[in-house]
Amino acid sequence: MNKYFAPSELIINEDGSIFHLHVKPEQLADKVILVGDPGRAPVVAAHFDTQECDISSRxxxxxxxxxxxxRITVVSTGIGCDNIDIVMNELDALANIDFNxxxxxxxxRSLELVRIGTCGGLQPYTPVGTFICSVKSIGFDGLLNFYEGRNAVCDLPLERALLNHLGWSGNLCAPAPYVIDAHPELIERIAADDMVRGITVACGGFFGPQGRQLRIPLADPRQNEKIESFSYNGLQITNFEMESSALAGLARLMGHKATTCCMVIANRVAGEADPSYKNKIDDLIQLVIDRI
Ligand code: R1P
Ligand code: URA
Incomplete structure (x- = not known):
């Protein structure tokens, strides 16, 4: 008999919906688009021909x-891998646990999940406006370390090569970065031949963890310079965002397919940013929605 999930472990609301998302099992499609900004969910849904539910919670x-x-579901996750832990576990429960x-x-059920996000570009060939599809994600967030099987699904040689290249020890590598592949078939279909295929670092913050220094100094002021110069089997680290590692890692452990596509809104090498990106991200949404 399959394991029983107690009410404390799987919290179901009185109306039969899952605790945080407030979504019911029958409201989840097999194809899922994840966005960070709750305001981006209706922008994606504006491409829909029909709509069956629109649920807001936090x-x-x-x-x-x-x-x-x-049939497609779009869900906003807010910012950060901690929220991805909530969204991925609740989506997986909706798909694969009988609520009765x-x-x-x-x-x-195996879901197909594509995150449409914004990111900072890290290479001269990833200027503002570039679409980057994550072939691999590097987690600076530590989330996957709490799940059994982390080593079985991670790219351990690349993890060691990166730590060696960064020369990090002590607090900076606790937890050590984890490296996880996105789903290869999904990348072929979503990235096609018009997106940059790169390695994305998912950071535990927007400022210090992405090497942005405002008033307080960084532990490693050369962090970004080293990340930008890292190369492994011909691949370079192309961008920073804040969710792709937990998404790719949890999807692998749960048996789903996932990748992340981001539009570059700041190029860190050139020192340029485009705060008016909201007018332009619709082109990326159109590509993903056609290819998912
Ligand atoms: C930071 O501004 C946020 O933007 C990026 C980061 O991953 C982080 O969530 O993605 P979204 O535009 O999808 O939120
Ligand atoms: N999102 C990020 O996480 N970083 C950036 O530089 C831009 C968007």
Whole structure:
């Protein structure tokens, strides 16, 4: 008999919806687009031909509808890998746990998840406006370390090469960065031939962890210079954002397919930013929605 998930472990609201998202199992499509900003969820849903639900709870806004006959759910996650832990576990529970028996379903669903985000570009060839699809993600957040099987799904040689290149020891490598592959078939379809394929670092913050120094000094002032010069089997680190590692890692452990596509809104090498990106991200949304 499958394991029973007690009410304290899997919290279900009185109306039968999952605790944070407030979504019911029948409201989740197999194809899922994740966005950070709750305001971006209706921008994605504006591409839908039909809409069956629109649910807001905290920073999580979930809209399910169809685009040219494809049923798609868009969910906003807010900022950070800690929120990805909530969203991924609740989406997986909606898909794969029977809410009546509180046990894993006999037939498991595999979701297709694509995050559409914004990021900082780290290479001269990733100027503002570039679309980057994450082939690998590097987690500076530590989240995956709390799950068994982390070493089995991570790229351990690349982790060691990066730590060696950074020369980090002590507090900076606690927890050590983890490296996780996005789903190869999904990357082929989503990145196609018009997105940069790169390595994305998911940071535990927007400022210090991404090497932005305002008034207080950084532990490693050369962090970004070293990250930008890192190269492994011909791949370079292309961008910083704050969610892709936990998304790719949890998807691998749960049996789902995932990747992240971001539009560069700041190029850190050139020192340039585009705060008016909200007018322009619709082109990326259109590409992903057609290819998912
Ligand atoms: C920081 O400004 C936020 O923007 C990026 C980062 O990952 C972080 O969530 O993504 P979103 O635009 O999807 O929120
Ligand atoms: N999002 C990030 O996390 N970093 C940036 O520089 C821009 C967007």
């Amino acid at each position: 920073e999580f806004r979930t809209i399910t509808g169809t685009h040219k006959g494809k 028996s509180r046990r894993e379903k006999a037939k498991l």
